Amino acid sequence: MWVVIAAGVAVALSVAFWQQIVNWANRTLADWLGQLFGEDVREAFVLLLAAADRLNVAAQRALTLLQQRLVRARIIFRQVNEGRLHEKVVQAEFQQADGQFIQMEAAEVVPWHELPDDVREKFIRRQSAEVEIELKLKD
Numbered sequence: 114m115w116v117v118i119a120a121g122v123a124v125a126l127s128v129a130f131w132q133q134i135v136n137w138a139n140r141t142l143a144d145w146l147g148q149l150f151g152e153d154v155r156e157a158f159v160l161l162l163a164a165a166d167r168l169n170v171a172a173q174r175a176l177t178l179l180q181q182r183l184v185r186a187r188i189i190f191r192q193v194n195e196g197r198l199h200e201k202v203v204q205a206e207f208q209q210a211d212g213q214f215i216q217m218e219a220a221e222v223v224p225w226h227e228l229p230d231d232v233r234e235k236f237i238r239r240q241s242a243e244v245e246i247e248l249k250l251k252d
Contacts, residue, residue, distance in 0.1 A: 128173070131169055135166055139159065143155050143158050143162070182208050184206045184208050184214065185206040185247075186203070186204070186205045186206070186247075187247045188201060188202070188203055189201075189202040190245075191243050192243070198222055199224070199228055200222055200223065201220065201228075203220075205217050232244045
């Protein structure tokens with residue numbers, strides 16, 4: 114669990130400070146690599162840095178577009194096979210540039226012990242076959 118949290122924090126910090134990281138790596142790290150291993154290694158590093166920058170910017174643009182177009186998202190936990198299996202279904206509704214709406218759904222079987230505590234409690238208390246969680250999208 115801590116590894117996932119640490120990875121998430123590292124990704125969030127690298128996105129937030131991406132420009133500063135690229136500038137530092139270009140000024141400091143590239144020069145150090147050039148002095149230590151030669152100009153060819155420095156040039157290869159700078160090319161890799163530029164490629165990483167392109168990928169990062171493309172990912173940020175895609176995320177921004179996704180956030181703008183996402184209308185609704187929810188997670189539904191279902192009991193299937195008479196409660197022997199539990200399914201997590203993620204449903205999302207997007208609005209295309211032309212105004213049309215697209216609904217997407219992805220599902221996976223989740224073991225009982227991996228269900229959120231409140232979902233397991235609702236299954237036990239209500240004997241309900243479905244628990245829905247609406248995701249808050251914007252403040």
